[in-house]
Each structure stands twice: as structure tokens, then as C-alpha cells.
Amino acid sequence: MDLGASKKTILVAIAANFAIAITKFIVASIGGSSAMLSEGIHSLVDTGNELLLLLGLRRSKKPADESHPFGYGQELYFWTLIVAIGIFAIGGGMSIYEGITHIQNPSPLENPNWNYLVLGFAAIVEGYSWMVALQEFRAQKGEKDFWQAVFDSKDPTVLTVLFEDSAALLGLFVAFWGVFLGHTFDNPYFDGVASIIIGIILATVAFVLGTESKGLLVGEGADPQTVNNIRVLTTSDPAVEAVQRLLTLHFGPKEILLNLDIQFCDNLSTEEVASAVERIEKLIRDRYPEIKNIFIEAKSLSMGRHSEKIAESVEK
Known part of the structure; x- marks a missing residue:
């Protein structure tokens, strides 16, 4: 596992998610889309999470000392667990809350074309970040199949970025259909349901990442x-x-x-x-x-x- 490659993967993801988050929030304020607002929250949470991963990667490189004779490598596992909690509580929780609020108090969508434009832009940028993470993950997994490599992985940084970007791309797909169906049928409830689905996707990803991080923190042996x-x-x-x-x-x-x-x-x-x-x-x-x-x-x-x-x- 190349820590330099992991750092590159995180930096690419930070740049991509921050740019996407700003764009989504602007369009959500213009168009009034609940799903788009949830996607903006999602991208902003991802940006913060990747900054935490970068912090964990940096702190894990501290040399061993008297109080930590085996070094600080497990700092990386701790911050990955915090990231998983952040995805679940902030990303998933707020998206589900926003969706329920929108269903209870629906408001018509305005300027849906802006939503389509930003979703297309986000898909391109997010897709590039996803490809970088996937290439690094493939380099790590070798001959193992995908899920076996996920369960055996001891590098949570690349795995977290890959799962976050996968959830982001799936969320963009859901947000597109929420906006499209809501506009086509003049029914804002589709938009609220899309926001709830995005929240469920984030909660699922958080559960998988949290489980992996817990195992590493408790103490895992070599494969x-x-x-x-x-x-x-x-x-x-x-x-x-x-x-x-x-x-x-x-x-x-x-x-x-x-x-x-x-x-x-x-x-x-x-x-x-x-x-x-x-x-x-x-x-x-x-x-x-x-x-x-x-x-x-x-x-x-x-x-x-x-x-x-x-x-x-x-x-x-």
C-alpha cells in the first residue's frame, strides 16, 4: 500500500467534492429542489470527511515515542471511524430529515434545467474522482475478488473514498430521477422521496465503513x-x-x-x-x-x- 497514492486519492476527492458542493447549493437555492439540497449536504460532508482522512493519514506517520512505542498508525483507523459516524449522522440523517420535511411541506420545483446542468457537471467530476480511487483500489487488491479485497483491506483511506464516491454517483442518479419525475408530473413528492433514498444510501455506506473501521481498531492480524x-x-x-x-x-x-x-x-x-x-x-x-x-x-x-x-x- 502506497501512502503517497492514498494521499493523492484523497486530495482529488477533496477538490472534486468541494467544487460540486458549492455548485449544488447554488442551484438548490435557485430551483428549490430538496434532492439537490441533500446532494449539496452530501458533497459538503464528503469534503469534511476527506479532510479528516488527510488528518488521520498525516498523524499516522508520527514516529514512535515512549508513550506510543509502536507508533501512531492506528490514528488512521480512528479518524476513519469518525468519518463513518459523520456520513451516517450528518449526511444520511440530514438527507432523510430534509426529504421528510419536503414531503410534509412540498414546494414546486423551479428552473429544473439548472438542476440537470449541475447534476451532469457533478457526475463528470465525481466520476473522475471515483476512477482515481478505483484504480488505486485495484492496484491494492491484486488477484482477490472485489468483496474479499474490501474485507481484507487494511487501508481505510482508499476504501472510504471509493465508497463515498460510489454513493455520490448513485445519489446523483437518484437525485436526477427525483427532479425529473417531480417536474414531469408536477409532483414535488418525488423530490422528497429521492432525498430520503439518498439518506438511506449514505447510512448504508456509513454502516459498512464503520464495521470495517471497528475491526481495525479492535485489532486485526495479517491476512x-x-x-x-x-x-x-x-x-x-x-x-x-x-x-x-x-x-x-x-x-x-x-x-x-x-x-x-x-x-x-x-x-x-x-x-x-x-x-x-x-x-x-x-x-x-x-x-x-x-x-x-x-x-x-x-x-x-x-x-x-x-x-x-x-x-x-x-x-x-
Whole structure:
């Protein structure tokens, strides 16, 4: 995962959503469309959310210190959770409220052509931002299918922008039909219903993002394939009898802690065990540079099952 690419994805989304939000609010004030006002709120919330993601990305790069010996990588997960709450409470809640208010107190649409114009402009700009996020997500997911990559992803920034932009494009589609049907049938209720649907879309996206962020904050290990590969690399060393325990934990998209409990072969000296530990660490770090900290507990039968802990925490 390239944090530079994630930052680019966020910056593109911020520029796009801010420009779209201003345009939508202007047209909503001219045309009186509830769906367009909801879309303006949606774009403004997205802009604020992406600024929070940018803040989280920046704070997650702070170096480790005494109070945070494993660094600040999980700051990114915290701010992603705040973004999910913002989408649900502000974006979804206000859109649904606006739609219900419009149904209770309907007002005729004026100048629908302006609505169509801004929806077309927003679709082009939002579509570009969506394509940037999708390309970065495809680069990350590799050979995995889409939903498996979503569930396995440890980078919430690109995932959040992709989902936000997907919801935005779907919201634009709903807003178009709300304005079109409301104008065609001279029925403002269509516009209010469209606003409610937009709110439901945002709430659904917020739920998915919130669930993913919660899992990362609680503590997720490396994906099963990575864990299995580490086990294979470790047992491939001739000095290793078996891997008794293998624990991993993500402290950020590119920061993993690894704890290994290794049973070494019989009759190995302490020096031979230490040499094997160095070989194993180098092999793992060469294959997985995102594993910043490795702690190894080495056991040898020749030690009478006495446990010699060889722990190392070296960050490259």
C-alpha cells in the first residue's frame, strides 16, 4: 500500500467534492429542489470527511515515542471511524430529515434545467474522482475478488473514498430521477422521496465503513495468506522443528507486529539458535517489509525445554 497514492486519492476527492458542493447549493437555492439540497449536504460532508482522512493519514506517520512505542498508525483507523459516524449522522440523517420535511411541506420545483446542468457537471467530476480511487483500489487488491479485497483491506483511506464516491454517483442518479419525475408530473413528492433514498444510501455506506473501521481498531492480524507464507518461510529453515504459535497485529496499513514461538531442532547450541533467528528475521523482512517489529521466542529440546526468549524490535 502506497501512502503517497492514498494521499493523492484523497486530495482529488477533496477538490472534486468541494467544487460540486458549492455548485449544488447554488442551484438548490435557485430551483428549490430538496434532492439537490441533500446532494449539496452530501458533497459538503464528503469534503469534511476527506479532510479528516488527510488528518488521520498525516498523524499516522508520527514516529514512535515512549508513550506510543509502536507508533501512531492506528490514528488512521480512528479518524476513519469518525468519518463513518459523520456520513451516517450528518449526511444520511440530514438527507432523510430534509426529504421528510419536503414531503410534509412540498414546494414546486423551479428552473429544473439548472438542476440537470449541475447534476451532469457533478457526475463528470465525481466520476473522475471515483476512477482515481478505483484504480488505486485495484492496484491494492491484486488477484482477490472485489468483496474479499474490501474485507481484507487494511487501508481505510482508499476504501472510504471509493465508497463515498460510489454513493455520490448513485445519489446523483437518484437525485436526477427525483427532479425529473417531480417536474414531469408536477409532483414535488418525488423530490422528497429521492432525498430520503439518498439518506438511506449514505447510512448504508456509513454502516459498512464503520464495521470495517471497528475491526481495525479492535485489532486485526495479517491476512491468512500472509500468515501461512510466514509459517512456510520459518519452517523452511533447517534449524526449525516447528512453529508452535504465530501472532500478527496491524498497527497501520504498512505496520505489522509479528510474534513467533519457534521449536528448534534438538542439540542446537545457543549460538546456533541465535544465528537461525537472524536468518529467519531477514527472510521474513525481505519478503514482507511492512513487518516492522518481530519478537521471537525460541525453544530447543537440548535446553531441556527451557525457553530462551530472543526478542527483537527493529524498525527499518
